[in-house]
Amino acid sequence: MPQPQELILNINAGSSCRGITMKDYMKQIFLMILLCGSVVGCVVIDHSMEPTLEAQASWVVLPILNHTATPQAGRRAEAITQALLHSAGVENLQRYPAVFQDDLLLLGSDTQLFETALKWAKEKKVRYAMTGTVDEWRYKVGIDGEPAVGVSLRLLDLDTDQVVWSAVGGQSGWSREAVSAVAQKLIKRLLDQVSLST
Amino acid sequence: MPQPQELILNINAGSSCRGITMKDYMKQIFLMILLCGSVVGCVVIDHSMEPTLEAQASWVVLPILNHTATPQAGRRAEAITQALLHSAGVENLQRYPAVFQDDLLLLGSDTQLFETALKWAKEKKVRYAMTGTVDEWRYKVGIDGEPAVGVSLRLLDLDTDQVVWSAVGGQSGWSREAVSAVAQKLIKRLLDQVSLST
């Protein structure tokens, strides 16, 4: 789906043509401001080099640590990541058993949940494990209440215990969007960097 | 059903034609902003490839895990999913016994409910099980209070224990809509990807 934001970039690219008068040029800039200010959120993404992943290897989604004040933001990010990985073509994809969450409910510690799930994944001889952190997952306070999401993802190779890929991004939406929709867009953009050889 | 959002994108696509004057162009942009800001919510959807499902197989709706602060959001999503699957043509469709919910009411743990229902479904020799997570189910705080919903769905083949299809989406409505209506629209869009051979 073409993003409105990319549209803006196209307008700007177009405005560098020399045949356009200054007046038109300014109109377009105002247009851009208007769009930016009212409709389009911003996104920033950084990622490591594209890894070479073994085809047909087994994958697992491990707990994503929640560094926000939003309860269960890690669980939500996991659910979205799992579905996006599956839709990206990862066939052999598991998620850590959800019952692990109950065992640690009282402590409320994501890190212990991660250790438990990591141990489970290694016993299961899974090759690639996706984990990460949620750094922001909220609606901003204010008149508009735009959604804002910050997520980092890391792909572990459990054979070598190395991080084979990592990415981090922050995205804000416009005031009518749902925070889960913005998170999905952001996580999708992050995962777009991982090319799955099939 | 043609979506208003797609319409907007078409307007933009159309506005890149060189035959349109700047004035018309700006009108269209204002129009877009107006539409976006006042009337139309946004939706984002990702799904895996369309599965090949066995016709006449038995289906079950398993508990949908609630990752939100809204009580019983999982139960609501199940009821909507069940009705939508039925209306999509799934004849042999059950839901896990509702009494399971009572047994686990005190703990309030969706994951235990899921395990219990999954075991029940396997004993019943059901083929396909629809489950998932609710990541958002609320009205946003603010003047308008638009509804915002985030749902992920997974279809399990209980014969092979594989996820044969998954989808995830987030949708926000405009300020006059009910959150259950937005959820129904979103879940319907997600399920539209599953083509049922009859």
Next chain:
Amino acid sequence: MPQPQELILNINAGSSCRGITMKDYMKQIFLMILLCGSVVGCVVIDHSMEPTLEAQASWVVLPILNHTATPQAGRRAEAITQALLHSAGVENLQRYPAVFQDDLLLLGSDTQLFETALKWAKEKKVRYAMTGTVDEWRYKVGIDGEPAVGVSLRLLDLDTDQVVWSAVGGQSGWSREAVSAVAQKLIKRLLDQVSLST
């Protein structure tokens, strides 16, 4: 009844014709916004294929499960459904004994009430049983506080234990309406899909 929402889509579809001037186009859009924003609530409905129901069969309204935080929303939906079924021409219509509600009042569990009533209905040799869930039944928080209702209905054939029809819908009203009025409209629209052969 043509839906307002579908009307809007038609306007848009029509406005993509090249014969319409920009001015007309914008007028239509403003019209749409006006309608949507101030007067008309929104409704979304999905239902399975129309069942073939035996004429003169006996009917019962079973407990409708309450998934909301509004107390007794299920009881309210039952009362409305019962009256609407009767006004639609169902002669032989019972409701489960209200005393069942008292027995389970302390637990407050709708699912146990449903099981008790279902057992009672089967003993009474009733043919069709209408049940369902209430997913939303409230006024939205905010300046306007529009009513919002979400209901799903299922018609069981107690001879075969199959779901012969199901429907789900969400509807919001405008700010001056009562939530029970909106619920009645919604349930009526859902039941309109069931044609009773007489």
Next chain:
Amino acid sequence: MPQPQELILNINAGSSCRGITMKDYMKQIFLMILLCGSVVGCVVIDHSMEPTLEAQASWVVLPILNHTATPQAGRRAEAITQALLHSAGVENLQRYPAVFQDDLLLLGSDTQLFETALKWAKEKKVRYAMTGTVDEWRYKVGIDGEPAVGVSLRLLDLDTDQVVWSAVGGQSGWSREAVSAVAQKLIKRLLDQVSLST
């Protein structure tokens, strides 16, 4: 992805052409002010001289101390820093075990966490350790609520216990940005000063 901010720089670069009249020039300046004021935030950065780092040395991300009232801001900065270092090409990069966080949860003391992790890193014979402080991590209070972030980073050579590089910066975004996106931009700019010989 080209950032709007970088675009502005291009416009300015273009305005230094001598063929443009003064009037046009001033228009562009006003334009720039407008853009700066409404769209782009401001940034200030200071850093020590570029260090000469040993290639292929092992790195670790140690706890970043949180000097703000925002809970877990240090953890968030660590996650972003780790991903950015990895994306900058640091292959042999670890993070201190997350379970250390639990041990110190009751005390809530970042300094003890730092000491524990530093000791752990020295036992692991890691060469370079990145640490620092978070001095601001919030949305400003007000109508717009722009995000504002202040971060300092220090790179320790654990062989010599010397600080081989340090940088400090503050950045504010425009009102539609997420604070995590601004933090990521700032930390990236800080890390840009460290050239990694490969």
